[in-house]
Amino acid sequence: MDQAYFLDLLVGGLAIGCVYSLVALGFAMIIRATGIIHFAQGEVLMVGSMSGLSTLWLLPRLPAVAVMLIAMLASGIVSVAMEFFVYRTLRVRRIPIMNVITATVGMSILFINAARIIWGSEPLRYPDLFGTLAYTFAGVRISPQLVWIMVMGLVLMGILQLFLKYTRTGLAMQAVAQDPDAAQMMGANLTRMMVYTFGVAGIMAGAAGVMVGSLFFSFFQMGFIIGLKGFIAATLGGLGSLAGAMLGGILFGLIETFAAVFVSSAYKDGIGMVLLIFILLASPSGLVGLWKRRR
Amino acid sequence: MADALLEGRGLTRRFGGLVAVDAVDLVVKEGTVHGLIGPNGAGKTTLLNLVAAFFPASAGTLRFRGEDITRHGPAQRARQGIRRTFQNLKLFAEMTALQNASVGLHASNAAGVFDAIVGTRRHRREERAIANASHAALEFVGLGQYSDVVAGALAYGHRRLLEIARAIVARPTLLLLDEPAAGLNATEATNLSALIHRIRMQGTTIVLVEHHMDVVMSVCDTITVLNYGHKLAEGTPSGIQENPEVIEAYLGHAREPAHAGA
Amino acid sequence: MSADPALSPRRSLQSRVATLVFVAALLVFPAVYHNPFALHMMSLVAINAMVALGLQLLFGFSGQLSIGQAAFYGIGAYTSGLLTTKLGVPFPAALLASGVVASVASLLMVPVTRLSGVYLAVSTIGFSILVHLVLMNEEWLTGGTFGLIGIPRVSLFGYTLRNPAYSYFLCVGCALAVYAALVRLERSRFGRAINAIRQNEDAARSSGLAVTYLKSQCFVIAAFIAGLAGSLYAHQVRYLAPDDFTFWKSIEFLFMVVIGGVGSLFGAVLGAAFVVLLPEWLREIGDYRMLVFGALIVTAMLFGTRGLAGVLAATGRALGALMRRAAASG
Numbered sequence A: 001m002d003q004a005y006f007l008d009l010l011v012g013g014l015a016i017g018c019v020y021s022l023v024a025l026g027f028a029m030i031i032r033a034t035g036i037i038h039f040a041q042g043e044v045l046m047v048g049s050m051s052g053l054s055t056l057w058l059l060p061r062l063p064a065v066a067v068m069l070i071a072m073l074a075s076g077i078v079s080v081a082m083e084f085f086v087y088r089t090l091r092v093r094r095i096p097i098m099n100v101i102t103a104t105v106g107m108s109i110l111f112i113n114a115a116r117i118i119w120g121s122e123p124l125r126y127p128d129l130f131g132t133l134a135y136t137f138a139g140v141r142i143s144p145q146l147v148w149i150m151v152m153g154l155v156l157m158g159i160l161q162l163f164l165k166y167t168r169t170g171l172a173m174q175a176v177a178q179d180p181d182a183a184q185m186m187g188a189n190l191t192r193m194m195v196y197t198f199g200v201a202g203i204m205a206g207a208a209g210v211m212v213g214s215l216f217f218s219f220f221q222m223g224f225i226i227g228l229k230g231f232i233a234a235t236l237g238g239l240g241s242l243a244g245a246m247l248g249g250i251l252f253g254l255i256e257t258f259a260a261v262f263v264s265s266a267y268k269d270g271i272g273m274v275l276l277i278f279i280l281l282a283s284p285s286g287l288v289g290l291w292k293r294r295r
Numbered sequence B: 001m002a003d004a005l006l007e008g009r010g011l012t013r014r015f016g017g018l019v020a021v022d023a024v025d026l027v028v029k030e031g032t033v034h035g036l037i038g039p040n041g042a043g044k045t046t047l048l049n050l051v052a053a054f055f056p057a058s059a060g061t062l063r064f065r066g067e068d069i070t071r072h073g074p075a076q077r078a079r080q081g082i083r084r085t086f087q088n089l090k091l092f093a094e095m096t097a098l099q100n101a102s103v104g105l106h107a108s109n110a111a112g113v114f115d116a117i118v119g120t121r122r123h124r125r126e127e128r129a130i131a132n133a134s135h136a137a138l139e140f141v142g143l144g145q146y147s148d149v150v151a152g153a154l155a156y157g158h159r160r161l162l163e164i165a166r167a168i169v170a171r172p173t174l175l176l177l178d179e180p181a182a183g184l185n186a187t188e189a190t191n192l193s194a195l196i197h198r199i200r201m202q203g204t205t206i207v208l209v210e211h212h213m214d215v216v217m218s219v220c221d222t223i224t225v226l227n228y229g230h231k232l233a234e235g236t237p238s239g240i241q242e243n244p245e246v247i248e249a250y251l252g253h254a255r256e257p258a259h260a261g262a
Numbered sequence C: 001m002s003a004d005p006a007l008s009p010r011r012s013l014q015s016r017v018a019t020l021v022f023v024a025a026l027l028v029f030p031a032v033y034h035n036p037f038a039l040h041m042m043s044l045v046a047i048n049a050m051v052a053l054g055l056q057l058l059f060g061f062s063g064q065l066s067i068g069q070a071a072f073y074g075i076g077a078y079t080s081g082l083l084t085t086k087l088g089v090p091f092p093a094a095l096l097a098s099g100v101v102a103s104v105a106s107l108l109m110v111p112v113t114r115l116s117g118v119y120l121a122v123s124t125i126g127f128s129i130l131v132h133l134v135l136m137n138e139e140w141l142t143g144g145t146f147g148l149i150g151i152p153r154v155s156l157f158g159y160t161l162r163n164p165a166y167s168y169f170l171c172v173g174c175a176l177a178v179y180a181a182l183v184r185l186e187r188s189r190f191g192r193a194i195n196a197i198r199q200n201e202d203a204a205r206s207s208g209l210a211v212t213y214l215k216s217q218c219f220v221i222a223a224f225i226a227g228l229a230g231s232l233y234a235h236q237v238r239y240l241a242p243d244d245f246t247f248w249k250s251i252e253f254l255f256m257v258v259i260g261g262v263g264s265l266f267g268a269v270l271g272a273a274f275v276v277l278l279p280e281w282l283r284e285i286g287d288y289r290m291l292v293f294g295a296l297i298v299t300a301m302l303f304g305t306r307g308l309a310g311v312l313a314a315t316g317r318a319l320g321a322l323m324r325r326a327a328a329s330g
Helices: A004-036 A040-058 A064-092 A097-119 A142-168 A169-179 A180-185 A190-215 A222-236 A242-262 A268-282 A288-295 B046-053 B076-082 B097-103 B112-120 B121-139 B156-168 B186-201 B213-219 B236-244 B244-249 C014-034 C036-061 C067-084 C093-112 C116-135 C164-186 C189-199 C202-208 C211-237 C247-260 C265-303 C308-327
Strands: A135-137 A139-143 B004-015 B018-029 B033-039 B058-066 B080-086 B173-176 B205-209 B222-227 B230-235
Touching: A004 A040, A004 A097, A004 A142, A004 A169, A004 A190, A004 A222, A004 A242, A004 B222, A040 A064, A040 A097, A040 A190, A064 A097, A064 A169, A064 C265, A097 A222, A097 C265, A139 A142, A142 A169, A142 A190, A142 A242, A169 A180, A169 A190, A180 A190, A190 A222, A190 B076, A190 B156, A222 A242, A222 A268, A222 B173, A222 C116, A242 A268, A268 C093, A288 B076, B004 B046, B004 B205, B018 B046, B018 B205, B018 B222, B018 B230, B033 B046, B033 B213, B046 B058, B046 B080, B046 B173, B046 B236, B058 C202, B076 B080, B076 C202, B080 B121, B080 B156, B080 B236, B097 B121, B097 C189, B112 B121, B112 B173, B112 C164, B112 C189, B121 B156, B121 C189, B156 B173, B156 B186, B186 B205, B205 C189, B213 B236, B230 B236, B230 B244, B236 B244, C014 C036, C014 C164, C014 C308, C036 C067, C036 C164, C036 C189, C036 C211, C036 C247, C036 C265, C067 C093, C067 C116, C067 C211, C067 C265, C093 C116, C093 C211, C116 C247, C164 C189, C164 C265, C189 C202, C189 C211, C202 C211, C247 C265, C247 C308, C265 C308
Parallel strands: B033 B205, B033 B222, B080 B173, B173 B205
Antiparallel strands: A135 A139, B004 B018, B004 B058, B222 B230
16 A cells, blocks of 8 residues: 555544544543433534534635534534433433433434434535645645644644643533532532533534534434444543543544455444444453553 | 361452452351451451452462362352352342242252243242242241332341342352341341351351351351451450450450441 | 242233233234224234334343344344245245344344443444444345345245235234243243343342353343344335334334333333334324424433333223222222
């Protein structure tokens, strides 16, 4: 394989990996804080993607960053709405976990079908957000989209880390995720932290949605498979570990991209599944768990 | 001279950096009631868990009836005749007392899925035998009249008894009791001592982890004292009570009052 | 107390009568509604109910959340379809083969039964997706996205079942057989064992239960039943497409169990009826029906009921209390 092709794949894998990382982070954060798998996280991504698209239709000359911000806002709001109307009620009424999971799947169905009614069932093309001139690196031409996605993805993840580590709210969120009772005793407002957690997870998903839309296309069912892969990435990293989610996403993106070439592109989606099952059998707490145990 | 039914050598259990049980030798003679006591955090329950294979030992070996069972898992040990109760009561909350007890007999029966669906004679025969044996076990611990009561609805003291009934229904060779007197009042504790005695009379060897000193002193033949994961002393009840090191280990805790629970 | 201790609660007279009435209604149904579409829908309900019953064993009894039953359903369907169309195998053999092939496939899940909760569920999702991919891509075998067409009607002992009422009886008959078998299992040593595993796995293990083995058995049984159902489905609709057996179909089966009431065999049947029939009733609202369906799911879950079976049981109790009071004051 020549260098150019390899670099192509590498960049492509990293880019999609960043997308998966953002989605995975959302899963990880919500699982840490609530113990629930937020099945509808993929749909939040879809809402972000569609909102970005609609915004572009209304204001075609809006710069990419603005589109992202609007999409992130939309998906953040949707995510918080889910928390407010559904998860909070479930928590307050102490509904058994199975019903909760079923409810999130029900929500997915709701959103997917609402999206189909609003935006139709055809895949929709994103207009070029990032310019069409390819960058050149080491003699290889790389699509600007991929570069932008990686940069924005990494920037977002970086901001999240800083937020969690150095702001009061961020620290409070982490405290609540680790030990809700102790955090409450220290003065953290549990409800507000929940809202923030879902909000941040939604924002991440929205950004990812715009990225995916511009990389491929947007359509009403896009959330499902991407959500599932984001979940696999989070599991790879050990559900509940933020660092694991980020690493898992990038790793998964790379593996998937390279395996599609070397194994089979028809079974591309299947690669993730097989990988997931093997990882789980080796270590239910994911790769991070495996690594921790070796030390 | 009774034979060694259970021989643990160098039993060790580490949790990360913490050594909960440190190279403890435990020899339990057949037909005896062997107590394991020590201050909180001494490693008694951990040691019991090692014998029951609730988790694997970090080091050491364990022989049961001369056979090396170090690598055997909990289900296998249970089938070999080692049964246990749990300090935190692990009952099947949605099942009746009778059904709870019957689970203890699962491994001793053979009728399978096919037999159950078709309703073979073997199946019906075994179900009757299981029902009778389970009821007998309930009667033995004093719960005969509660056999149709859902476990979750039983009073605390009765739930402790049910846990024991489930453990003895298959006539185990070795019974491991993990703080069976926890939370019991004086009357219940006395009844428990009598029950342990009755179980021993049936030929079951017993290892008893317990804080409740009245129970310990009245039923045990041998007592092993643990402290910080080490074996501190071992001997007869009176010997242990007079052992200065043991007294010092408990100093500050004084002798546990009769109502002390876990 | 009782001289004959009862390991399983004795079935009350009301329960036995209710069962009889229900079965009688099922048998009489085609005489009242001879409209072929209605019979076809009821056959589908019976077929789906079978899979839901298997899932109830797996999830409701042994506590293993599998969101991958559609895979076994699909494997059974394609096995039967292929055997009858390509190899001319007679239906009864194809039916049995479907169950067997599906259960052999489920053996792949055995290592996964060690996992718990979420991880198990995700693995089953992965398996479901993998099977769907195979069904879609291996055109030489399954016809790929073009599907498998021309599956013959059920033919028993040389007699083809053309009358929809006959296939209705076949499907309902199989469903009843599965139901009866599972009722027996529930009340057996095996049933108590897997319930014990669900309620407290540690205690089950310490009592000598071979937990992984028992859990795997549940998977195999559920897969076998799903395979049988798949075969019936293939010969009922006579055309198979991979998109009939996606992850979403697995979710549907889960819904049936949850909506019907986790842990209740009858609930699984009710749930199947609900999930299969409701979109039909909602068909008038066209595009909006899945939307309403999703909303209904969420609302139902928010109320945390014990499912339709729970509602039914509560209604039954309330009625019973009413009748007793009426009789007392009578």
